[in-house]
Amino acid sequence: MYQLELPPFTYSVPWNEPYADRIRALSQGKRKVAFYYGNMPDNGTFRYRVYNMVQSLNSLGNGISAAYFIGADEPHLDEIFSGADCIVICRTKISQRLAHAMSMAKNLGKQLVFDIDDLLFDPVYMHLVLNTIDADLSREDVWQNWYGDCARFSATLMQCDRAVTTNAYLAEKIAKSSGKNVSVIPNYLNEAQLQISRIMYKQKQESGFNYSKPLLLGYFSGSSTHNQDFALLTDAFIALFEKYPDLKLRVVGMLDLDKRLKSYADRIEILPLQNILSLQKCIAEVDINLVPLQVNVFTSCKSELKYFEAGITGTISIASPTSVMKDVINDGHNGFLSMSYQWFEKIDFVLSNMDICPQLAMQAHDHSEKNYAWNNLLPLIEKTYLG
Numbered sequence: 427m428y429q430l431e432l433p434p435f436t437y438s439v440p441w442n443e444p445y446a447d448r449i450r451a452l453s454q455g456k457r458k459v460a461f462y463y464g465n466m467p468d469n470g471t472f473r474y475r476v477y478n479m480v481q482s483l484n485s486l487g488n489g490i491s492a493a494y495f496i497g498a499d500e501p502h503l504d505e506i507f508s509g510a511d512c513i514v515i516c517r518t519k520i521s522q523r524l525a526h527a528m529s530m531a532k533n534l535g536k537q538l539v540f541d542i543d544d545l546l547f548d549p550v551y552m553h554l555v556l557n558t559i560d561a562d563l564s565r566e567d568v569w570q571n572w573y574g575d576c577a578r579f580s581a582t583l584m585q586c587d588r589a590v591t592t593n594a595y596l597a598e599k600i601a602k603s604s605g606k607n608v609s610v611i612p613n614y615l616n617e618a619q620l621q622i623s624r625i626m627y628k629q630k631q632e633s634g635f636n637y638s639k640p641l642l643l644g645y646f647s648g649s650s651t652h653n654q655d656f657a658l659l660t661d662a663f664i665a666l667f668e669k670y671p672d673l674k675l676r677v678v679g680m681l682d683l684d685k686r687l688k689s690y691a692d693r694i695e696i697l698p699l700q701n702i703l704s705l706q707k708c709i710a711e712v713d714i715n716l717v718p719l720q721v722n723v724f725t726s727c728k729s730e731l732k733y734f735e736a737g738i739t740g741t742i743s744i745a746s747p748t749s750v751m752k753d754v755i756n757d758g759h760n761g762f763l764s765m766s767y768q769w770f771e772k773i774d775f776v777l778s779n780m781d782i783c784p785q786l787a788m789q790a791h792d793h794s795e796k797n798y799a800w801n802n803l804l805p806l807i808e809k810t811y812l813g
Contacts, residue, residue, distance in 0.1 A: 427637060427638055427639070427640060427641065427642040427674075427711055427712065427713060428626075428629075428630060428633075428635075428637050428638075428710060428711050428712075428713070429638055429711075430626050430629050430630075430707065430710055430711055431629070432622065432625060432626070432707060433625075435622070435703060437701045437702075437703050437704070439467075440477070440618075441467045441472070441477050441494065445495075445498075445499055445502065448493040448494065448495065449493065449502070449505065449506065449509065451484075451491060451492075451493045452491055452492070452493035452506070452509055452510060453491070453509055454491045455489050455490050455491025455492075456489035456490075457488075457489055457490050457491070457511055457512075457812050458490075458491050458492070458509065458510045458511050458512070459480075459483055459490070459491070459492040459493075459510060459511065459512045459513075459514065459811050459812065460492070460493060460495060460506050460507065460509070460510035460512070460513050460514070461476045461479060461480055461492065461493070461494045461495065461514045461516060462494075462495045462496075462499075462503070462506065462513065462514070462515050462516065462518060462524075463475075463476045463494065463495070463496050463497070463516045463517065463518060464496070464497045464500070464515075464517075464518030464519065464521070464524065465496065465497050465517075465518070466496060466497060466498075467494075467496055469699075469701070469702060471516065471517050471543055472494075472496075472516075473616075473702065474543070474613040474614075474729075474731065475516045475517070475541050475543055475592075475613070476494050476514075476516050477494060477616075478613075478614065478616045478800065479492070479514070479611075479807060479811075480492040480493060480494045481616060481617070481800070482616075482800050482803070482804060482807050483807060483808070483811065485801075485804070486804060486808055490808070490812065500521070500523050500524070501523070503523055503524060503526075503527035504526075504527050504530060506527075507527045507528070507530060507531040507534075507536060508530065508531070508534060508536075510536065511536065511537065511812075512536070512537045512539060512811050512812060513528075513531055513536055513537065513538050513539065514539045514540075514541050514590070514811065515528075515538065515539070515540050515541070515582055515586065516540075516541040516542070517541065517542050517543065517544070517546075517579070518579075518582055519575055519578035519579055519581075519582060520578045520579075520581040520582045520585070521578075524582070525581075525585070528582075528585050528586075529585075532585075537587055538585065538586040538587050539586055539587065539588055539589065539590055539811070540582055540583045540586035540588075540589045540590070540606075541589070541590045541591065542579065542583070542589070542591060542596075542600070543591060543592045543596075543613070543729060544596075544727060544728075545596065545599060545723065545724050545727040546575065546576055546579050547576060547579040547580045547583050547600065547603060547604075548576070548580065548599065548603040549573060549576050549577065549580075550603075551599075551723060551724060552572055552573055552576050554722060554723060554724050555572070555724050556568065556569075556572060558654065558720055558722060558724045558725060559652075559654075560653045560654045580603075580604075583600070583603075583604050583606070584604060586606070587606075588606050588607045588608065588609070589601075589604065589606045589607070589608045589609070590608070590609045590610070590611055590810060591608060591609075591610060591611075592610065592611070592612055592613050592729040593610060593612065593727070593729060593730070593749075593750045593753075594610055594753075595726050595727055595749040595750060596727040597609070597610050599723075599727060609810045611803065611806060611807055611810055612729065612730070612797070612798065612803070613729045613730070613731045613734075613798070614734075614798045614799065614800055614803050615734065615735070615738055615794075615798050615799055615800060616702075616800050617800060618702065618703060619702055619703070619706055619735070619738070620738065620799055620800070622703050622706050622707070623706050623710070623738040623739045624738075626706070626707065626710040626739050626740070627710075627738070627739055627740040627791055630710070630739075630740045630787070631740070631788075634784070635740070635783065635784035635787060637713055637780070639672050640672040640673065640674045641670065641672060641673050641674065641713050641777060641780075642674050642675075642676055642711065642712045642713050643673070643674070643675050643676070643712060643713065643714050643716055643773070644675075644676045644677075644678070644708070644709060644711075644712030644714070644715050644716065644736075644741075645659070645675065645676070645677050645678070645681070645716045645718075646677075646678045646679060646705070646708070646709060646715070646732065646735075647677065647678070647679035647680060647681045652679075652681065653681065653682050654720060655718050655719050655720060655725075655746075656681055656683075656718060657684065658718040658719075658720070658746070658766050658769060659716065659718050659769055660684045660686060660687065661769075661770070662769035662770035662773060663675065663687060663690070664686060664687070664690075665770050666770060666773060666774065666777075667690045667693060669774070670777060673693065673777070674693045674694070674695060675693065675694045675695065676695045676697065676708065676711075676712055677694065677695065677696045677697070678696075678697045678698075678699070678700060678705065678708050679697075679698075679699050680699070681696075705735070706735065706738075706739055709735060709736050709739055709741055710739035710740065710741055712741060713741075713777075713780070713783070714741070714742060714743070714744060714773065714776055714777075715732065715733075715736035715741050715742065715743040715744070716743070716744055716745075716773075717732045717733065717743050717744070717745035717746065717751070718745075718746050718764075718769065719745070719746040719748055719751075720746075720766075721746055721747060721748055721766070725746070725748050726748045726749035726750065728748065728750065729750060730750045730751060730753075730754045732745070733745060733751065733754055733755060733761065733790075733794075734754075734793075734794040734797070734798040736790070737760070737761070737790035737791055737793060737794035738791060738794040738795060738798070738799075739791070740787040740788065740790070740791045741787065741790070742760070742761050742762070742776075742783055742786045742787050742790050743755065743761045743762070743790070744761065744762040744763075744764050744769075744772050744773060744776070745761065745762070745763060745764070746763070746764060746765075746766070747763040747764070747765065751763060754793070754797075758786075759786070759789055760786060760789035760790040760793050761786065761790055762775075762776065
């Protein structure tokens with residue numbers, strides 16, 4: 427475990443500007459990009475696919491203005507869409523008002539872009555999705571709701587001119603399903619995440635990556651849909667807890683632990699969901715970040731954010747070899763990949779060879795900084811939306 431100190435900071439949700447301020451901000455530029463997310467803002471999709479994009483575009487200057495809009499702004503969609511040159515509709519289900527606004531925007535010659543970060547637009551995969559997230563398949567309303575949402579995502583996608591997504595694997599699925607041109611902008615770290623992560627990484631460097639007991643592994647679930655993913659680790663943890671008396675596990679987020687782990691409850695720290703800055707500290711403090719995933723078409727569409735959120739702090743990851751993780755993790759160089767039957771072997775190897783971690787941590791940090799720092803992606807973002 428790493429003992430890290432941060433200067434006191436106060437976190438406040440940065441996406442609480444009144445509608446009047448946001449529509450005014452959109453109108454300021456010569457080239458205008460409006461992002462619409464039909465739900466309430468959140469720390470997941472909204473932050474990565476909407477808020478971060480708006481922040482990045484506005485940093486460019488050059489007569490560019492961008493603003494975000496949310497479900498509560500739906501009554502103003504006509505005004506929003508008519509005032510933008512490029513309209514990005516992020517992970518939003520079709521509705522009567524949205525369909526009308528999109529039709530109006532097309533008639534005005536506006537560019538309509540659909541952004542989605544998950545395999546939720548093609549009913550061919552919906553049964554796989556429901557199995558993977560451990561949904562209750564005995565309930566009729568589960569089938570109705572998920573397949574209905576899928577159809578509505580698809581309808582929004584089909585009315586757009588093109589699409590943007592998080593990785594090449596998911597882009598291929600979108601293109602095959604819709605026939606649309608698809609661009610890739612990966613999820614990435616915003617300025618606040620980078621600043622706090624750099625502080626902690628510097629502390630690790632200056633200490634020579636000097637960790638202290640207990641050894642601490644981290645699992646950062648984020649939502650309640652990862653029970654079956656974490657189940658891949660249960661047998662490994664029982665064996666690891668027996669072999670390493672000082673080993674502890676930190677879980678952040680929502681997770682139902684296997685009852686067999688109750689015997690080790692005093693060695694499992696469960697923390698609630700964190701804000702984006704506190705989360706980076708929670709990740710930076712652990713010795714190893716664990717990213718278990720069932721390897722299938724659905725999970726291969728997931729982004730690599732759990733890798734780079736850890737890497738930027740100098741924390742190495744062991745991850746399941748999904749398509750994206752195989753692309754970003756060079757096994758034994760900037761992290762490790764683990765098949766479902768290898769979790770004990772891989773974790774045990776790292777815990778038995780902690781002297782190799784500093785070099786891997788530096789490689790993971792440098793790779794994350796180069797590929798996922800907001801400022802390094804500005805040319806791609808501008809080209810994708812305004813090129």
